[in-house]
Amino acid sequence: DAGITQSPRHKVTETGTPVTLRCHQTENHRYMYWYRQDPGHGLRLIHYSYGVKDTDKGEVSDGYSVSRSKTEDFLLTLESATSSQTSVYFCATRGGQGAPANDSPLHFGNGTRLTVT
């Protein structure tokens, strides 16, 4: 999706190091999400945000934290990376400036491939 940029696109890091992934959107969407994608698991929700400074946990939030200081940016931080966090991470947005309509789709970035050695 042209309106969502994830950085970096690829990263290799060592176990125990902190890592921050960035998601930037130009859609002015209020709701933003971080998913991870692993073979055989599809996409699993890590954290989501329903507004600036408003975040909550998803199904697989252990070891991750997020921050949203501006509408446009949603950061995902691995405080101390582990090999189990090797994955492809996707950011997504939904809806408009308010709560998304029930029939609105998610818009995805192109992902960050993270390898923890």
Place this chain on the structure above:
Amino acid sequence: SQQGEEDPQALSIQEGENATMNCSYKTSINNLQWYRQNSGRGLVHLILIRSNEREKHSGRLRVTLDTSKKSSSLLITASRAADTASYFCATDTDTGRRALTFGSGTRLQVQP
């Protein structure tokens, strides 16, 4: 826990054939959406079907929904090599997070 499970996990067909993918889910839903993912890219929304709809069409795509069986199917007619991708179903349940729950996907290979 995964809400949607796709079947088959992988599908290989010839150009011009139809491709059918199935999705089963566990809880009641507001709607069900299908997404496509090309290798190395993010997911792209294809089609949405509401819980009170039974069938929906969009171009070469046909989606059905059976809420009594908690299942959906995606049919791609007259497939093309460019349809090669992974396809995911995603369910939207009535939670405040407005997040979608995804299945594990079907990898479709269309041979030219």
